[in-house]
Amino acid sequence: xxGPATTGDQPLRILVVGTGLIGTSVxxxxxxxxxxxxxxxRDREHVREAEAIGAGRRLPExxxxxxxxxxxxxxxxxxxVIAEALRAYPDTTVTDVSSVKAPVIxxxxxxxxxxxxxxxxxxMAGRETSGPGAANAELFxxxxxxxxPTREAEPDRVELVAQLAASTGAAVREMPAQxxxxxxxxxxxxxxxxxxxxxxxxxxxxxxTVAVAGQGLRDVVxxxxxxxxxxxxxxxxxxxxxxxxxxxxxxxxxxIVGALDGANGEATVARLIAAGNRGSEMLPGKHGGGVAxxxxxVPVEVPDAxxxxxxxxxxxxxxxxxxxxxxxxxxxxxxxxIAHLYVLPEVESSLREALAAGAWLVLQ
Amino acid sequence: xxGPATTGDQPLRILVVGTGLIGTSVxxxxxxxxxxxxxxxRDREHVREAEAIGAGRRLPExxxxxxxxxxxxxxxxxxxVIAEALRAYPDTTVTDVSSVKAPVIxxxxxxxxxxxxxxxxxxMAGRETSGPGAANAELFxxxxxxxxPTREAEPDRVELVAQLAASTGAAVREMPAQxxxxxxxxxxxxxxxxxxxxxxxxxxxxxxTVAVAGQGLRDVVxxxxxxxxxxxxxxxxxxxxxxxxxxxxxxxxxxIVGALDGANGEATVARLIAAGNRGSEMLPGKHGGGVAxxxxxVPVEVPDAxxxxxxxxxxxxxxxxxxxxxxxxxxxxxxxxIAHLYVLPEVESSLREALAAGAWLVLQ
Numbered sequence: 001x002x003g004p005a006t007t008g009d010q011p012l013r014i015l016v017v018g019t020g021l022i023g024t025s026v027x028x029x030x031x032x033x034x035x036x037x038x039x040x041x042r043d044r045e046h047v048r049e050a051e052a053i054g055a056g057r058r059l060p061e062x063x064x065x066x067x068x069x070x071x072x073x074x075x076x077x078x079x080x081v082i083a084e085a086l087r088a089y090p091d092t093t094v095t096d097v098s099s100v101k102a103p104v105i106x107x108x109x110x111x112x113x114x115x116x117x118x119x120x121x122x123x124m125a126g127r128e129t130s131g132p133g134a135a136n137a138e139l140f141x142x143x144x145x146x147x148x149p150t151r152e153a154e155p156d157r158v159e160l161v162a163q164l165a166a167s168t169g170a171a172v173r174e175m176p177a178q179x180x181x182x183x184x185x186x187x188x189x190x191x192x193x194x195x196x197x198x199x200x201x202x203x204x205x206x207x208x209t210v211a212v213a214g215q216g217l218r219d220v221v222x223x224x225x226x227x228x229x230x231x232x233x234x235x236x237x238x239x240x241x242x243x244x245x246x247x248x249x250x251x252x253x254x255x256i257v258g259a260l261d262g263a264n265g266e267a268t269v270a271r272l273i274a275a276g277n278r279g280s281e282m283l284p285g286k287h288g289g290g291v292a293x294x295x296x297x298v299p300v301e302v303p304d305a306x307x308x309x310x311x312x313x314x315x316x317x318x319x320x321x322x323x324x325x326x327x328x329x330x331x332x333x334x335x336x337x338i339a340h341l342y343v344l345p346e347v348e349s350s351l352r353e354a355l356a357a358g359a360w361l362v363l364q
Numbered sequence: 365x366x367g368p369a370t371t372g373d374q375p376l377r378i379l380v381v382g383t384g385l386i387g388t389s390v391x392x393x394x395x396x397x398x399x400x401x402x403x404x405x406r407d408r409e410h411v412r413e414a415e416a417i418g419a420g421r422r423l424p425e426x427x428x429x430x431x432x433x434x435x436x437x438x439x440x441x442x443x444x445v446i447a448e449a450l451r452a453y454p455d456t457t458v459t460d461v462s463s464v465k466a467p468v469i470x471x472x473x474x475x476x477x478x479x480x481x482x483x484x485x486x487x488m489a490g491r492e493t494s495g496p497g498a499a500n501a502e503l504f505x506x507x508x509x510x511x512x513p514t515r516e517a518e519p520d521r522v523e524l525v526a527q528l529a530a531s532t533g534a535a536v537r538e539m540p541a542q543x544x545x546x547x548x549x550x551x552x553x554x555x556x557x558x559x560x561x562x563x564x565x566x567x568x569x570x571x572x573t574v575a576v577a578g579q580g581l582r583d584v585v586x587x588x589x590x591x592x593x594x595x596x597x598x599x600x601x602x603x604x605x606x607x608x609x610x611x612x613x614x615x616x617x618x619x620i621v622g623a624l625d626g627a628n629g630e631a632t633v634a635r636l637i638a639a640g641n642r643g644s645e646m647l648p649g650k651h652g653g654g655v656a657x658x659x660x661x662v663p664v665e666v667p668d669a670x671x672x673x674x675x676x677x678x679x680x681x682x683x684x685x686x687x688x689x690x691x692x693x694x695x696x697x698x699x700x701x702i703a704h705l706y707v708l709p710e711v712e713s714s715l716r717e718a719l720a721a722g723a724w725l726v727l728q
Contacts, residue, residue, distance in 0.1 A: 142700045228638040249564075301506055310680055
């Protein structure tokens, strides 16, 4: 074994196993960067579709000495496919894209797979859509791609996978598998359950009831449109970590329900809301907690006529104001929307004046 | 009794009881429309603050024959203050702004208050902020203002309150109090609990864990920054309706936790996610379910440099493309953001071409 090829040397020979949204997007991205990509999937129609949009070519009969195999199948199937790839290609580096890592590694260890050549990965590019038709060479651009190498993994192979991930435009970070699973249980898997639980309550509601919904509900259930089978697979593969979060959440919920069912529950309810205040402030980045603390919100009414939103941005841009963030709020029963323009405090007054001079209705 | 004055006739004499965010904003809006506004609050500092920003003047010693009293106190205190106002001003129309209606009316009936002169109201203009300092004459512009008149309420008085609400720029709708409480329990109060429950899980998490948070979690917990005392009051006043939603939600949660703790839980979990799919599709309007079904999403990378977001909107606007909606997605670990531009399908390709020609990185 001469060690793995690197993306700096020459075009890599890459096999993508699983041509759903993520696998096909990896194929498109790798092809766009000059690598040779082959595709394989249990579903021949998916392979045909992925091949048709240029993600690579279908796997031929003859054996190919791949530099890298990317396993892009649902988490519950990942370990089996990875183990098979490690066996079939004895010099090849194998990575995967599963959103659950530790159970996959544990299963590989049980199967006595060669963990020196395996580097687990998780490109965090979730979508409401799925399948090869939604795939895109730029899907990973600007996203985080987590790698969870074990101690057995050879450094050159970790570097190879990191280079491929970085070449797609993703921000690559390393993290132990166990910590990864705990982190995504808290920040991705439990939020999916919570959003679905709330949205499920709307399924049987009458339209008159749902008609008063505001932006708050829309935000809470935005991710509730996710694919049921894929998410059932993800949640059940990361069952232990997800259950730990949901057990704690249910304990809090029991407290709230008990407080509402009894009398004088205000203190209990207020404690939960206050804990939520603290939790939402934990979110990293300038937009943690939903409203940027460093920016001023300038809400502006936007009439429902062609071009109004663009005209508003144009008006702000013409006056040299840098928009740090934008959020559009829709209210039922009105044709207008409210555009929240987030700007630095020092430009707030000049933006307000400029918009008011342009006959925009600035709301606060 | 000559029936109530109308806003069409002459300036109304309005008393606002409770000078928090909503009461002070009502005072500002009514003053801006030429009405005479007096202010009262248990907290003298709040009255002073509201008076200082022009929401009205403080209530004098002498009795004034008000045309309208607006009670803007927390839901649990509303009935007492409304009953007192109906007694103190025997010809005056009284309204309130509580986000819970039926328990207030039931309490008024128990106190044998004159329900002919009471018209309950609920301007749906929630904010993460509170207090008179956040008040604004345009707070209600573009929002829904629900009225929940009882059968006893005199039509002229309903009309008076509706006119005042409409004059602030709100969309006025009538709804029976019981239906209102059920609707807001489902669409506002339960989502607040769910968002706070999820955010509370983050309160004790370490920063490394929270660092992988994506836009999904941010959306779910956006409203978790709400005021604990006010929301404890709201939730406990509407306890019965909120508990009904949360009992059903807990039943679903128990099913999920049981499925995760046991084996072969995929079917149970998939059923919940699928129910959430259906529920999120129930949301009214073109943006129901988070992604507008009639529009195409054109995601564009936005570098973190001054003016980039404005420059993007400018580029779209210059090519005559009408942006139907905009959503900004922030990814941890990258300085860039992704702007999702929602447009009609027929203009997608020309927008993509125009942006690509301007060296924008269009992502799918």
